[in-house]
Amino acid sequence: MPLPEDIVHFLKNHPDKAYCDDCLAEHFKVPSSEAKKAASALGAEDKVDRRLGPCEKKHATDRHVNKSV
Numbered sequence: 497m498p499l500p501e502d503i504v505h506f507l508k509n510h511p512d513k514a515y516c517d518d519c520l521a522e523h524f525k526v527p528s529s530e531a532k533k534a535a536s537a538l539g540a541e542d543k544v545d546r547r548l549g550p551c552e553k554k555h556a557t558d559r560h561v562n563k564s565v
Contacts, residue, residue, distance in 0.1 A: 499524060500534045504543055507564040514561035516551035535562045 497505070503520060515523070521531035539546030545563040 499526060499530065500538055500543075503531075503534055503538060503562070504564075507544055507562060510552075511564045513552045514549060514563040516553075516559040516561050518559070519551050519553050520562065532560075535560070538562070 502524060506520075506523065507515070517532040517535055518528050520535060521528040524531065535544065535546060538544040539560075539562065542565065545565050546560055548559065549561045551559055551561045
């Protein structure tokens with residue numbers, strides 16, 4: 497499955513949680529830049545809710561986080 501589809505599937509399986517790009521990169525074992533690119537595209541297409549805020553792993557609150565829509 498391509499990374500964007502993997503991200504959507506992962507977030508739908510964790511509907512009450514938000515993950516930053518670094519957390520997604522760690523989970524999918526890809527570079528942070530690749531996770532950010534995929535998540536940004538998904539946010540632009542309204543396939544994920546992407547905004548600034550705290551992530552599930554308590555990273556800084558000024559990170560983009562991604563959540564299921």
